[in-house]
Amino acid sequence: MKRILISETKKFTGNEVIIKGWLHRIRSMGKIAFLLVRDRSGIIQCVVDTRDIEIKGLKLESVVEVRGTAIKNESVKDGVEIQVHALNVISPAEDLPIEINKESLELNLDVLLNNRVLSMRNPKINAIFRIQAALAQGFSQYLTQQGFTQIFTPKIVAEGTEGGTNLFTVDYFDKKAYLAQSPQFYKQMMVGAGYERVFETGHVYRAESHDTKRHLNEYVSLDLEMGFIEDEYEIMELETELLRFMITNLTQICRTELELLDAHIPVVPMEIPKLKLTEAIQILKTQYGKNNIDGDLDPEGEALISGYVKEKYNSDFVFLTHYSQSKRPMYTMPAGEYETHSFDLLFRGLEITTGGQRIHQCEKLKSNMLKHGLNPNNFEGYMSVFRHGMPPHGGLAIGLERITAMLLGLENVREASTFPRDRNRLAP
Template structure:
C-alpha cells in the first residue's frame, strides 16, 4: 500500500487522515505546539493541543502516527491533530544535529552516524540524485540495445594484472575481490551479446587516504563489439552523459534546487586532445616540467581549468595513453601509445576506457610484455581463439561523477557506507 505523507494532506482538505513519520521539529507555544512531521516525500506541519495530546516526552526523530483533520494554512496545508500514537520513542539526545540546513560536523563524525545523517534533507538528496544517475545510465543503454549483465565479485585473478587486489581465502584456494568486470564484459561480447553493461561494486587495495579515492566503489561499465576505435566509445559516452543529465533534470528537480547545483549542458561534441598535448600545455603554461608520460591529480585540475576557460566546457577527453600506463588488453597505437582515453570532468578523471585487443596472439604477447604468465589467464585468453569482434568499453565511477556533478568536497559524501583505508563500519 502506498503511503505518501505530503500527497495525503494535499488531497484531503477538511477530511480526517492518518499520517506516519519522524518528528522533525517541535515548537511549543503555551497550550499549542507546532510539530513538523517528515517522511520520504516531505514535511507537514501538525498543530497539537497540549491539553488534549501529551507530547512532553517526545524527542526529535521519534516515529509517530497522528490522526486529525487537514486544514489550509495560507498557501499550504496543515493537520489539526486529534490523537497521537508513538511507534518508536527516541530517549536519547541526537549525536548529530540533522534537522538544520546542513550538519555542522566533520566528515568522520557524519560517517560514524551515517544512517542518522542521511535523514538530513541535503544529504538525503545526494543519494537520490546518485540513484537517478545509475537509472539514467541503464535507461540509455537499454535503449541502445545493450544487455545488462551480472558478473562475479570473487575472481581467480586480477583484471589489471594482479596488482592492488584484496586477497581472500576461498575454501582451499586463494581468490580475490574483483577490481573490475573487465574480463567478463569481454567474454560476454564474445558470447554474442555484442553490447553489455553492468552497475556493480569493485574493489581496489590502494593505500590511498585522499578526498577522491575509495577502496570499494560502484563502477558503471559497458563494453561493445564492432567498433572502429576509441572514438566510437567517446561519441557514445557523450550521448550517454547527455541523456543521464537530461534524466536527472526530469527526476530530481527538487533535489537540484535544494542542493543549489547546476546540471551542465552537454554539447553534441566535447573537447578531445591527446595526453601528449595536455602534458605540453601543463609543462608550458603551468611549469609542470616533471610530467612526461602521465598527468597527476593537480594536472587533471589544471587541464580542466584550461579547458573551461578556453572552450567553456566542464569536460575534456584525453586520448592515447602510453602502453606502460594501460593494462595488457588495451589496443596498441603505434609503438608506445594505445587507443585509450580518460574523461576529465571538472578537474577529475571519472572515466577510463578504450579499444581492446581482439586478436589472440596479440593479447598473449601483451601479457608477456607486461611480465604476466598467459597460463594464469587461460580461461580468459582462450575466449579469443574462437572469434572475437573488434571491441572496447569504458567504466564510469558513480561516486566520482556524483561528487563532481553536485560539487561535493569529499568522495565519501557520495558513498552511503564508506569503505576506505580506515573504515569498515558501519
Template sequence: MERVFIKEILQSEPGKSVKLKGWVYKIHNLGKISFIILRDKTGLIQLVVEASDREGLKLEMPIEVIGETVVNPKAINGVEIAVQEIVKIADIHYDVLPFAINMGEIEANLENQLNFRSISLRNPRVRAPFKIQEEIVEAFRTFLKNECFTEIHTPKIVASGTEGGSEMFSINYFNRRVFLAQSPQFYKQMMVGAGFERVFEVGHAYRAELHNTWRHLNEYVSLDIEMGFIESEEEIMDLEERFLIYLFDHLNETCQKELELFKVELPKINKIPRIPLKEIQRILLDDFNKKSPEGNIDAEGEVIISKYIKEKYNSEFLFITKYPVAKRPVYTMPDAADKTLTRSFDLIYKGLEITTGGQRIHDYEMLKQNMIDFKLNPEDFSFYLDSFKYGMPPHGGLAIGLERLTMKLLDLENIRQATLLPRDMKRVTP
C-alpha cells in the same frame, strides 16, 4: 485508512483526512498548541497539535498521525495538518542525539557523521546525493537498454586481476588464495564474444590502493560498459557523450529539489573536447609551468587543465586520449599510427577523472603476445584468453565511478559524502 506519503498530500485537496507516518523532525511549543515538523522519505510537513497530544514526543521519534489537510501559506509548501490523533509507534532510547540533524547542514565533522551514518542520513541534505545516485543508475540502465545493451552480473570473487596484482585484496577461499575483483573487465569482454554484443553492469569494485584522500575509496560502485563491433574508441566516447546528455536531462526532470538544495545547475553538453595526452602535457608545461608525471597527469594537473578547458571550450568535461602502452592495462589496443600509444581515454569532469575507457585487443595472438610483453603468463588467464580463439569482434568499453560522478555533480568536498557506507583504509564500519 491507508498511510500516504507527504509528497502525495501536497497534491491533494484541502479538508481531506489523511494518515501519515514518519519521524519528529522539529518541535515548536507555543502554549496550548505545538507546531511539529514531520519528516518521511518524501519531504517535510507541519502538524498542528494540541498540548494534550504532545506529551512524550521527542526529536526523531517515529509517530503515526491522522488529521485534516489545511491550506496555510506560512507553512512548509503551503499545507499543514490539523492533527486529530497522534500515536507513538516506537520508543526511543537516547538522552542526547549525537548531533543536530534538523538545522539544515549538519555541523558535526564528516568522521562523526560517518560514525553515526544512520542518524546523519536522516538529514534531507545528507540523504539527497543518494537520490541523485539512484537516478544516475536508473538513467544508465534506461539509456543503455534503448541502445540494445544487456545488463549482466559478474563474479566479484576472482582468480586473477585485470589491472595488476599489487592493488588487489586477497581472500581465503576454501584454503585457496583468490581476490576481490578490481573490475568486471575480463567478464564483460567475454560476454561480448559470447553473443551479447553489448553489455553493461552496475556493481562493486575493489582497489587495495594505499590512498586515504578526499577522492579515493577502496570499495566503490562502477558503471561498466562493453560494446562489440566498433570501428574505434571514438564510438565509445560518442556513447558516453550521448549518455551524459541523456543523464542531465533525466536529472533535471527527476531531481529538481535535490539540485536546488545544492544550488547546482547542470551544464548543457554539445561536443566534449578530445585532446591527446601529449598535447595536454604540453599545455600544462607551456602555459602553466606545470610538469606532468611520465605518461599521465597528476591531480593538480587535472584541476588546472579543467579550468583551461572551461575557459577555452566552455566545457566542464574533457576526454584525454592516446595514453602510453606502459600506462594502460594489457588488454588495451595499441594505436595503429604509433605503437607506443593506445586507443584509450580518460574523461575528466570538473578537475577529476571519472571514466577510463578505450578499445580492447580482440585478436587472440596479439593479446597473448601482449601478455608476454607485460611479463604475464598467458596460462594464468586461459579462462579469459581462450574466449578470443573463437571469433571476438572489435570491441571497447568504459567504466564510470558512480561516487565520483555524484560528488562532482553536486560539488561535494569529499567522496564519502557520496558514499552510503564508505570503505577506505581506515573504515570498515558501520
C-alpha cells in the same frame, strides 16, 4: 483509514488524514506546539493544541503517526498543514548523538560517517542518494534502449585483471581467490559470447592503501563494453550521448533534490572537447609552468586542464586521449609504437571514466602481456575467448560515486557512498 504521504496532503485539504514519519522539529509556543514531521516525500507542519495532546517527553526523530485535518495555510510550505487530533509515537528515539535537523550539517566527515543513518536523514544528505539512484537508473535505461544487455559477472575471481597488484585476497575454501578490480575480462567475454553490447552495475574492489578524498576501496562501477566498433571514438561518442541522457533523466526525476542541493547541472556539449594526453601535458607545461608530469596527470594537473577547457570551450567535460602504452593495462589496443586507443574523461577536474578499444587478436594480446611482464598462462580462461572469433571491441567504466560527487560539488567521494570502505573504515 490509510496513511497518506506528506506530499499528497494538499489533495486532502478539508479532510481528515493520517501521516506517518519522523519527528523533524518541535517548536512549543505555550498552548500551541508546531511539530514538523518528515517522511520520504517531504516535511509538513502539524499544529498541536497542547491542552488536548501531551507533547512533553517527545523526542526528535521518534517515529510518529499523526491523525488530523489537512487545512490550508498559505504561510507554510506547500500551503497546507495539519490540525492534529491524535498523535501516536510508533517508535521512540533516544537523545541524538548529532544534531541532524538543521539546513546543512556542519559535521566533520568522520562524525558524519560514524552516524551514517542519522546523518542520511538530513534532507540534503538524503537527496545525494536519490540522485545517485537516478544516475544509475539513467545508465541502465539508456543502454537498454541501445541494445545493451545487463550482465552479472563474478566478483570472486582467480586472477586479477592487471596482474596481481592492489587485490584483496579471499579465503575461498581451500584456495586463495581475489575480489575483482573490475568486470573487465568478463564484460569482454560477454561481448564475445554473442551479446555484443553489455553493461554491468556492480561493486569493484581496489586494495590501494592510499587514503585520499577521491579514492574508495570498494565502489560502484558503471561498466559497458561493445563489439564491432571501429575505434575508441565510437565509445567516446556513446559516452557523450549516455551522459546527456543520464543528466536529462536526472533533472526530470530529481528536480526537488537538485534544487535543495543547489546543484549546478552541467551541459553536455554536442561534442565533448578532446585533447591528446601529450597536448594536455604541453599545455600544462607552457601555460601553467607545471613540469612534474610523468606520463599521466596528477590531481593538480587534472584540475588545471579542466579549468583550461572550461575557460576555452565552456565545457565541464574533457576527453584526454592516446595514453601511453606503459600507463595502460595489457588489454589496451596499441596505437602506433607508444600510444594506445584509450581515453579518460575528466569532469570538473576529476577523472570519472577510463575507457578505450581493447585488443581482440589473440597473438597481439599474448605479446602485449609479455611486454607488460605478465605470463599469458596465468590468463588462460580469458585468453581462450580470443582464439574463437572475437570482434573488435571497446568500452568504459564510470565511477558512480565520483560522478555523483562532482555533480553535486561534494568535497570527498566518501560523501557519495552510502557506507564507504577505506583503509580505516569498515563500519557501519
